[in-house]
Amino acid sequence: MEEENVKKEVAIEQPEFEVRDFRENRPTYAIDGSLVWKRKSKKQKRYPIVKTEDVKIRKGGFIVREDVLRQSRELYEQTHELIPVGLDAKKVLVNGYEQYLIAKEMGIKFLMFVPVKISRKEQRLRRRRNVQREKREQYQMRKKKKANDNGKDN
Incomplete structure (x- = not known):
């Protein structure tokens, strides 16, 4: 039961995300991480590429939005x-x-990405979340160790 609560706290929702054909619109990300669609410029934008295996997922992952997943597959x-x-800068x-x-x-071995600069507010939230997680x-480690020590004494 306690483990389920921890998982719910750790997995977070992603910022806003809307599926569109990026050949017609240009995707960018706002400072809070939400996806923003802009008009397609006359000059074609070249996105940097990263190996899929190099992308880091935050501990606990994200909550998967089934509607976005379905629309993304169709697209x-x-x-x-x-x-x-x-x-972000650390490929997270x-x-x-x-x-x-x-x-x-x-x-797919390579993904296109848009570099996102994280806001100070988000940095503070992440730092606080990481400290709480640690x-x-x-x-939990102390609790397990204490339980193991008590089990050895008996």
Whole structure:
């Protein structure tokens, strides 16, 4: 029971994400990580590429949005291209988890991405979340060690 609660706290929802054909619109990511569609410029945008295996997923992952996953699969079947994902400077996925799942599922080795600069507020939230997670893990380790020590004494 307690383990389920921990998983619910760790898995987070991604920022806003809407599926569109990126040949007609240009995807960018706002500072909060949400996907923003802009008008397609006359000059074709070239997105940087990263190996799928180099993309890091935050501990606990994301909550998968089934509607976005379904729409993304349909769009991939039509265009044979995925919407670029949002990655921060350390190649940690900020948005586009469904695109990442489809790439893994289809065996795609490279993903296009848009660099996302994380806001200070988000950095503070992540730092606080990481500190809380570390404290929780240390507490669990102490608790297990104490239980093991008590079991040896008896």
